Amino acid sequence: MSRGILAAVxxxxxxxVASNILVQHLFGQWLTWGAFTYPLAFLVTDLTNRLHxxxxxxxxxxxxxxxxxxxxxxxxxxxxxxxxxxxxRVAIASGTAFLVAQLLDVGIFQALRKQAWWKAPLASxxxxxxxxxxxxxxxxxxxxxxxxxxxxxxxxAGEVLPLLGMGxxxxxxxxxxxxxxxxxxxxxxxxxIPFRLLVxxxxxxxxx
Numbered sequence: 001m002s003r004g005i006l007a008a009v010x011x012x013x014x015x016x017v018a019s020n021i022l023v024q025h026l027f028g029q030w031l032t033w034g035a036f037t038y039p040l041a042f043l044v045t046d047l048t049n050r051l052h053x054x055x056x057x058x059x060x061x062x063x064x065x066x067x068x069x070x071x072x073x074x075x076x077x078x079x080x081x082x083x084x085x086x087x088x089r090v091a092i093a094s095g096t097a098f099l100v101a102q103l104l105d106v107g108i109f110q111a112l113r114k115q116a117w118w119k120a121p122l123a124s125x126x127x128x129x130x131x132x133x134x135x136x137x138x139x140x141x142x143x144x145x146x147x148x149x150x151x152x153x154x155x156x157a158g159e160v161l162p163l164l165g166m167g168x169x170x171x172x173x174x175x176x177x178x179x180x181x182x183x184x185x186x187x188x189x190x191x192x193i194p195f196r197l198l199v200x201x202x203x204x205x206x207x208x
Contacts, residue, residue: 004051004052005056009059009063011044012060015044016064019037019041020034020068020075024080024085029165030164030178030179031183040191041064042105042129042188042191043191045106049120050121050195051203057109058106061099061106064098065095065099068095069095072091074086076088089149092139093140094136097131101129104128104131106124108120108127112124117199118196121188121192125188126188129181129184133180137177141158141173157171157173158172161175
């Protein structure tokens, strides 16, 4: 495995570990600090895809998935105020959302890689982020998917409130998902700057 791919694996693992730690700490009413680090996983995947190809990007995604599984296993053994820091349902939702969304990101990027330099990273991150958000929050908190772990009480997430405190009424988890995706969209746009700079530094402009 080349040094570039090893660096990507290390970066992905760092993002996953940091996000698993920071998700335990609230940022305002609708977000956790982890919402600001997790979207960087799409940047790592896209950089790997551009510099080393889709096969390498998939290996980096699988490394990130494995890191997430280890984090979930550790979190499930740590008792917080309301039980284990990572419940079975959240672990399933998190792992599924990460794997599906990141592999989708790789596929979209590959389909658009010959177009303008910004289209592949932006489209793959925006669409991958949408799938990630939809899968995670619905699997983790939607009442209709309680079969994932029937004994786990996530009724708090189903409390009906104004969307983001000011819109139409919706379950709390929907507000959490909307806020989370808003951050993903913002970071997807901002991440174009380091993406462009790093690719130009590590590969000639003509190969963008």
